[in-house]
Amino acid sequence: MIIGLTGTPGTGKTSVSRLLQEHGYNVLYLTDLIKDECLYSEVDEDRDTLVADMDRVFSRVCELAGDDEGVNIIDSHMAHHIADVVIVLRTAPSDLRERLRLRNYSYAKIEENVEAECLDVILVESVEWCQKVYELDTTGRMAEDVVTDVEEIISGILSGDDSEVYQKYMPGSFDWSGEIF
Numbered sequence: 001m002i003i004g005l006t007g008t009p010g011t012g013k014t015s016v017s018r019l020l021q022e023h024g025y026n027v028l029y030l031t032d033l034i035k036d037e038c039l040y041s042e043v044d045e046d047r048d049t050l051v052a053d054m055d056r057v058f059s060r061v062c063e064l065a066g067d068d069e070g071v072n073i074i075d076s077h078m079a080h081h082i083a084d085v086v087i088v089l090r091t092a093p094s095d096l097r098e099r100l101r102l103r104n105y106s107y108a109k110i111e112e113n114v115e116a117e118c119l120d121v122i123l124v125e126s127v128e129w130c131q132k133v134y135e136l137d138t139t140g141r142m143a144e145d146v147v148t149d150v151e152e153i154i155s156g157i158l159s160g161d162d163s164e165v166y167q168k169y170m171p172g173s174f175d176w177s178g179e180i181f
């Protein structure tokens with residue numbers, strides 16, 4: 001099974017993924033995979049990013065996840081373009097701004113990402129693209145606590161009846177549209 005862990009940069013995907021890996025889950029770090037295996041069509045010099053070839057990425061992820069009965073976590077802000085089931089990490093603008101500042105992002109890059117979070121960009125894309133979407137708040141919480149929630153969701157999915165966890169983590173809980181500068 002493939003479960004995408006998506007969200008605006010800075011919401012804590014990699015911190016959560018690393019802990020999930022320690023807990024025994026197989027994690028695919030999409031950004032590294034795209035770079036290491038040249039799964040991109042061009043380099044966007046202006047934004048200093050690689051333009052992923054999503055068809056090739058999807059094929060490669062399916063190969064790597066294979067017919068593994070276990071859970072494969074895809075860590076990426078593009079995971080919702082690959083997985084049918086995604087967990088979207090959310091962070092309140094003030095927290096996100098501070099996390100990205102500590103990561104030495106430029107002012108412009110911070111505000112671009114904070115604005116995307118305020119506009120629910122990744123959540124909306126996930127709901128449009130994926131069969132099942134869960135939403136998790138990471139604001140003011142340790143990554144370890146967020147991982148507990150992620151594992152609760154995964155358990156619900158694997159049980160065959162996720163109705164209880166879906167009630168708890170269904171999308172649409174946040175409205176930060178009023179916090180755009």
Ligand SMILES: Nc1ncnc2c1ncn2[C@@H]1O[C@H](COP(=O)(O)OP(=O)(O)O)[C@@H](O)[C@H]1O
Nearest residue numbers: 008009010011012013014015099138141142143
């Ligand atoms: N739950 C959290 N609470 C506070 N800070 C966090 C949390 N999760 C991650 N961080 C911090 O926020 C920054 C971005 O986390 P990271 O896991 O790299 O996010 P992403 O992979 O979504 O870009 C890092 O400095 C990390 O230490």
